Structures are given as C-alpha cells and as structure tokens.
Amino acid sequence: MQAESEHPPIRTFKPRRGRITARQSLALEVSSPFLLDANQPLDLPTLFGGKRVIVEIGFGTGITTAAMATAQPDIGFLAIDVHTPGVGDLVARIHEENIANLFVIEGDAITVLESCIAPNSLLGIRSFFPDPWPKARHHKRRLVQPARIQLMASRVVAGGTWDLATDWLPYAEHIAEIMAMQPEWVGGPVDRPDWRPITHYEAIGLSNDRVITDFRYVRTGIAPM
Numbered sequence: 001m002q003a004e005s006e007h008p009p010i011r012t013f014k015p016r017r018g019r020i021t022a023r024q025s026l027a028l029e030v031s032s033p034f035l036l037d038a039n040q041p042l043d044l045p046t047l048f049g050g051k052r053v054i055v056e057i058g059f060g061t062g063i064t065t066a067a068m069a070t071a072q073p074d075i076g077f078l079a080i081d082v083h084t085p086g087v088g089d090l091v092a093r094i095h096e097e098n099i100a101n102l103f104v105i106e107g108d109a110i111t112v113l114e115s116c117i118a119p120n121s122l123l124g125i126r127s128f129f130p131d132p133w134p135k136a137r138h139h140k141r142r143l144v145q146p147a148r149i150q151l152m153a154s155r156v157v158a159g160g161t162w163d164l165a166t167d168w169l170p171y172a173e174h175i176a177e178i179m180a181m182q183p184e185w186v187g188g189p190v191d192r193p194d195w196r197p198i199t200h201y202e203a204i205g206l207s208n209d210r211v212i213t214d215f216r217y218v219r220t221g222i223a224p225m
C-alpha cells in the first residue's frame with residue numbers, strides 16, 4: 001500500500017516502548033496457538049473453522065476485544081496491534097478466559113492486510129479510537145486515508161462493514177468527509193452501537209469531556225481502484 005518510492009514508509013503508529021509485566025512476557029514467551037505470525041498468509045476458513053471473520057486494528061489493552069469476542073462466539077476475531085504489552089495482555093486473557101474465537105497478531109495491520117489476508121475474505125473491520133494525528137503535517141499517518149481505505153475495501157466482502165469511533169472531533173469531520181468520497185463504502189455517523197464496550201482510550205476521552213463519534217460504513221459492490 002505504501003508507494004514504493006516512499007522510504008521510510010508512512011506508518012499509522014509511533015513505535016512506543018512500554019514496560020512488560022511478567023504476565024505479558026509469559027504470554028509472549030510460551031508459544032501460544034492464539035498468537036499468529038505477522039509474515040505468513042492466513043488461511044482464515046481453516047483457522048476459524050469456517051466462521052466469518054472480523055479484523056480489529058489497534059486493540060490497545062484488548063479488554064474490550066476479548067469482551068466482544070466472548071459476546072459473539074459465532075464470529076471469528078483477528079486482533080492486530082503493534083504494541084507488545086497489549087499483545088501480551090490479550091494473549092494471556094484469551095487463555096485465562098478460554099476464548100476460542102479470537103486470534104492475535106503483533107504487527108502493522110496495514111502490512112498484515114496487504115500480505116496475509118486474501119481479498120474479499122472479511123466480514124468486517126473495526127478500528128476504535130485510532131491515533132488522531134492532530135498536526136496537519138501528520139494527517140497522512142491517519143488510518144483513514146484514501147490508500148488505506150481502498151485496502152480495507154479490497155479485503156471486506158460486499159455488504160460487510162467497517163466500524164470506527166473517535167473522540168477527536170476534527171478526526172471525526174475528516175472521516176465523514178473523506179469516506180463520503182469513497183464509492184466502495186456507504187454510511188456515516190451512527191448512534192453508539194450497544195455491542196461496543198467503552199474502551200481504554202474512550203474512557204480517557206470521556207474523562208476529558210470529549211465527544212465520541214461512532215461510524216458504520218457498509219461495503220458496496222463497487223470494486224476498489
């Protein structure tokens with residue numbers, strides 16, 4: 001998805017160091033069947049036993065990811081984040097709570113979507129409180145930008161969905177504006193879905209009196225460019 005001439009590639013995240021707890025580190029050291037390789041093509045039907053699959057990009061702590069997977073056992077969830085402590089937490093949680101329909105990848109979701117996930121293979125994508133990149137010179141790093149929107153469209157089946165939320169009003173305006181120009185998706189702001197628990201970053205936004213905007217976009221049958 002990154003233009004070949006771009007070097008280094010534009011990333012939607014800033015690598016963060018974080019202290020790793022003993023629980024997180026154990027979850028990452030012990031080979032877990034729920035922690036997948038970020039560099040291998042994925043056979044989703046085999047992995048999830050034929051369940052339809054939703055990818056979550058940027059799950060953070062993963063507490064709400066685990067809750068959503070538990071609430072929908074008939075759906076397969078693939079959760080992707082670059083932040084190692086969160087990955088360790090979520091893998092540990094999957095084992096502690098015996099969650100069978102949730103797999104985790106530590107890596108850049110953009111690369112994973114490009115390299116590991118087949119076109120037209122996802123029921124949906126979820127990205128809750130993606131980094132807002134408020135400075136104008138960083139807007140190109142936002143998850144919701146045309147090239148990445150096209151990538152998402154190429155992976156989601158017609159009729160599938162992309163659910164988003166943000167607590168940053170300028171980013172909400174950006175999402176509404178830019179998505180309205182994409183014929184591969186139709187939708188816009190929606191009431192907060194009752195299936196979405198309050199996430200860690202959302203709680204921080206709420207404690208700072210920020211307005212939360214949820215979006216739902218449905219994949220049209222129009223092929224991505």
Ligand SMILES: C[S@@+](CC[C@H](N)C(=O)[O-])C[C@H]1O[C@@H](n2cnc3c(N)ncnc32)[C@H](O)[C@@H]1O
Nearest residue numbers: 012013058059060081082108109129199200201
């Ligand atoms: C602001 S946090 C939100 C976390 C969580 N969804 C929440 O609401 O608490 C954004 C998360 O997205 C992750 N992230 C950003 N770009 C990513 C990418 N390209 N691939 C995977 N994770 C990404 C970051 O590491 C971070 O954990």
